[in-house]
Amino acid sequence: MRPILLIDFGSTYTKVTAVDVDAPALLGTASSYTTVQTDVGEGLARAVAQLEGQTGKLDYAERYACSSAAGGLRMVTCGLVPELTAEAAKQASLGAGAKVVGVYSYQLTEDDLDEIAAARPDIVLLTGGTDGGNRDCILHNAEMLAGVPGDFPVVVAGNRAAARGCQRLLAQKETLLCENVMPRFGVLNIDPAQQKIRDIFLDRIIRAKGLSQASELVSGILMPTPSAMLAAMTLLADGLEGEPGIGELLAVDLGGATTDVYSIASGMPKQLDTVYKGLPEPYAKRTVEGDIGMRYSIHGILEAAGLDRVAQLAELPPETVRQMVEDLAAHTDKLPDSAAGRQLDFALASLAVETAVARHAGTIEQTYTPVGLTYVQTGKDLSDVRRIIATGGALIHAPRPEEAVRHALWSPADPISLRPKQAQVWVDRHYILAAMGLLAEHHPKAALQMMKRELTCDGNSK
Amino acid sequence: MEQKTLVIGVIGADVHAVGIKILDHAFTDAGFNVINLGVMVSQEEYIAAAIESDADAIVVSSLYGHGELDCRGLRQKCDEAGLEGILLYVGGNIVVGKQPFEGVERRFLAMGFDRVFPPGTSPETTIASLKKDLGVE
Numbered sequence: 001m002r003p004i005l006l007i008d009f010g011s012t013y014t015k016v017t018a019v020d021v022d023a024p025a026l027l028g029t030a031s032s033y034t035t036v037q038t039d040v041g042e043g044l045a046r047a048v049a050q051l052e053g054q055t056g057k058l059d060y061a062e063r064y065a066c067s068s069a070a071g072g073l074r075m076v077t078c079g080l081v082p083e084l085t086a087e088a089a090k091q092a093s094l095g096a097g098a099k100v101v102g103v104y105s106y107q108l109t110e111d112d113l114d115e116i117a118a119a120r121p122d123i124v125l126l127t128g129g130t131d132g133g134n135r136d137c138i139l140h141n142a143e144m145l146a147g148v149p150g151d152f153p154v155v156v157a158g159n160r161a162a163a164r165g166c167q168r169l170l171a172q173k174e175t176l177l178c179e180n181v182m183p184r185f186g187v188l189n190i191d192p193a194q195q196k197i198r199d200i201f202l203d204r205i206i207r208a209k210g211l212s213q214a215s216e217l218v219s220g221i222l223m224p225t226p227s228a229m230l231a232a233m234t235l236l237a238d239g240l241e242g243e244p245g246i247g248e249l250l251a252v253d254l255g256g257a258t259t260d261v262y263s264i265a266s267g268m269p270k271q272l273d274t275v276y277k278g279l280p281e282p283y284a285k286r287t288v289e290g291d292i293g294m295r296y297s298i299h300g301i302l303e304a305a306g307l308d309r310v311a312q313l314a315e316l317p318p319e320t321v322r323q324m325v326e327d328l329a330a331h332t333d334k335l336p337d338s339a340a341g342r343q344l345d346f347a348l349a350s351l352a353v354e355t356a357v358a359r360h361a362g363t364i365e366q367t368y369t370p371v372g373l374t375y376v377q378t379g380k381d382l383s384d385v386r387r388i389i390a391t392g393g394a395l396i397h398a399p400r401p402e403e404a405v406r407h408a409l410w411s412p413a414d415p416i417s418l419r420p421k422q423a424q425v426w427v428d429r430h431y432i433l434a435a436m437g438l439l440a441e442h443h444p445k446a447a448l449q450m451m452k453r454e455l456t457c458d459g460n461s462k
Numbered sequence: 463m464e465q466k467t468l469v470i471g472v473i474g475a476d477v478h479a480v481g482i483k484i485l486d487h488a489f490t491d492a493g494f495n496v497i498n499l500g501v502m503v504s505q506e507e508y509i510a511a512a513i514e515s516d517a518d519a520i521v522v523s524s525l526y527g528h529g530e531l532d533c534r535g536l537r538q539k540c541d542e543a544g545l546e547g548i549l550l551y552v553g554g555n556i557v558v559g560k561q562p563f564e565g566v567e568r569r570f571l572a573m574g575f576d577r578v579f580p581p582g583t584s585p586e587t588t589i590a591s592l593k594k595d596l597g598v599e
Contacts, residue, residue: 081510132495133467133515185497185515275477275502367502369475370526376502 003027003058004443006435007044007065008225009034009211011072012256013393014043016051017435018058024446026454028054029430036069040211064438067211068225072099073201076121078145079105079181080128080137085158087279088181089127092157092190094286096197097227098123107137108144116145121152122205123197126166129159131183142166146173153200157181157193176200188280198223222441225434226286229253230262232437233389234284235444236451237264243448249387250360250420251433252353252408254395256332257296259289259352261360267380267418274364274375281380287360292352294345294394295332298325305351314347316340335397342399349398354407363416381418383410388420389455391428401427426455466518466596469511471499474532478525481554485523488585494592505536509543518596519549521588522575529556530569537574549595553579553588 002022008015014034018027030051035043052058075098079086086105093100101119104112116124124145128138138158145154146169153174156166160180167175176199179192206221222228229251239245248265263285269276291300302310302325310325311318324344328334336342362379390396390405398404402425410419432454440447468489472482479501486498497511508520520540524532533552540548552575557566563580570578577591593599 081514084510084514128514130515132465133517134513135516182514185511275500277502277507367475369477369502370528371477374475374477374502 002061005060005063006438009067009069014047016047021443021446065221066225066228073224074101074122076102077125085127089125092193096194097224108141124154126156127158127181131160135162138162142169155196228434228437232433233262235440248385251389253392255392257293259292259356261287261356269377278378289356298329304355310347314343346399349404350407357408358417362418383421385420388423388425465495467495468519469497469517470521471503472501472523476526477501492589522552523554524556525554527558550575551577
């Protein structure tokens with residue numbers, strides 16, 4: 001037996017997972033409040049004590065952690081054209097596990113600078129122009145950013161012809177140069193920028209957030225939590241040599257404040273009569289809906305889906321739903337304690353999943369041209385994805401999670417949305433996926449085997 | 463010579479995919495940096511690509527007869543987007559039916575295109591014009 005402790009410092013809870021990598025087997029999970037104000041070690045010690053109540057005393061061979069505590073990894077991105085480099089920069093940041101607190105395109109204005117200063121970013125990602133393309137915009141923006149107060153590093157990943165120029169203009173700040181996020185028109189190259197973001201996270205963000213006491217307790221804080229989740233999903237889909245993955249998948253992580261959606265799928269057009277429009281999207285794609293969540297962002301669900309649909313799905317009168325929603329928004333830690341409360345949570349979870357997945361997936365539209373019917377696709381085609389993973393406290397503890405997650409599927413009410421046509425739903429019942437992404441860093445095979453076993457265990461629908 | 467960048471594509475709901483590939487090869491062989499947007503290209507896509515790549519010219523193809531509707535306002539949108547003075551070409555079967563080319567050319571020049579090419583123009587002709595207008599050679 002070789003026990004390893006995996007820790008997720010969340011914004012609210014510190015979650016711990018103990019595994020035995022020799023078996024491999026899940027030994028136990030526990031959680032306690034995150035104590036970032038005083039010493040994160042306190043919350044961790046409480047969580048571990050609770051864990052060892054189940055497992056008995058364990059002598060951990062290794063300890064790894066991921067973190068989204070203290071506001072997560074806050075990033076601001078700047079690009080040139082909104083649909084092109086600004087979008088590429090946003091994709092790069094989301095894929096690196098960041099919380100994107102501002103996306104800017106074209107020339108930054110003085111008002112933008114005030115906003116950026118107020119957003120207190122941990123990192124700014126500066127892009128713009130293809131290699132050999134536009135230089136003026138990124139140079140202007142570098143000059144403007146130099147005047148923003150705050151000790152944030154700037155990752156420069158735009159037109160290579162302007163990189164050194166940007167560095168000189170930003171001499172007062174730490175700058176890191178890397179390859180362009182869009183070196184040629186329509187080519188997405190986000191891995192180098194993501195690697196730089198991760199390096200900065202390891203080097204200085206952890207220290208700046210008061211998490212360094214914790215990093216002494218563990219072998220290392222390896223990555224932001226969403227990045228661990230993306231790593232876990234990629235491993236689960238693609239597999240390893242000798243240990244196959246489960247193939248293309250979609251994952252929904254529903255929380256109280258935000259909803260994350262991950263897709264590991266190519267998503268390119270499948271038919272010759274389909275024309276693809278827009279920037280190609282990453283194979284491993286993450287989107288975050290900041291306005292969709294079960295408690296803090298409960299009004300966003302209502303706005304997106306409409307009161308009538310929530311009421312219909314909850315089988316409650318609209319007026320009752322409105323009152324209950326106000327109550328939940330005011331008492332964000334409230335769990336349903338009545339049949340009506342459970343019905344409402346089911347409806348909210350269903351519609352949160354529907355909204356977030358519809359925004360994540362691409363669309364296809366018919367166009368009649370003089371030579372006949374043609375299809376135009378934008379974004380990823382997920383219609384052939386056959387597996388959906390459900391995770392996040394608000395979803396796995398929601399009433400009837402499988403049924404709620406089925407709202408991720410294609411529906412005739414929204415025929416142009418390229419959501420999966422049919423799929424198995426697998427629920428992350430023990431909430432271990434982020435931990436498995438961490439474990440995968442050093443023990444990918446054990447992580448993959450455990451995920452496959454956990455997700456397909458009893459109670460998961462076919 | 464400094465390499466000049468061209469944004470090319472077939473405008474509107476036009477799916478003629480072969481000619482634009484031939485132009486892509488011909489322009490690339492002639493030493494241009496070519497950004498080929500393919501078929502069914504909207505005015506906004508030409509403009510976005512031209513901004514991001516700091517293009518020197520936009521070359522619009524249209525082969526299905528509706529070019530006149532599709533091309534209207536492109537020059538004005540370019541001006542609005544900060545691409546003042548960018549070279550604009552259009553060519554192909556750009557109007558409905560057979561019409562005298564002089565009239566067609568006049569209408570497209572009035573729309574703000576710098577050059578208009580009739581059906582059956584060989585790539586060499588367009589390349590020669592590009593080189594002249596962009597001051598190459």
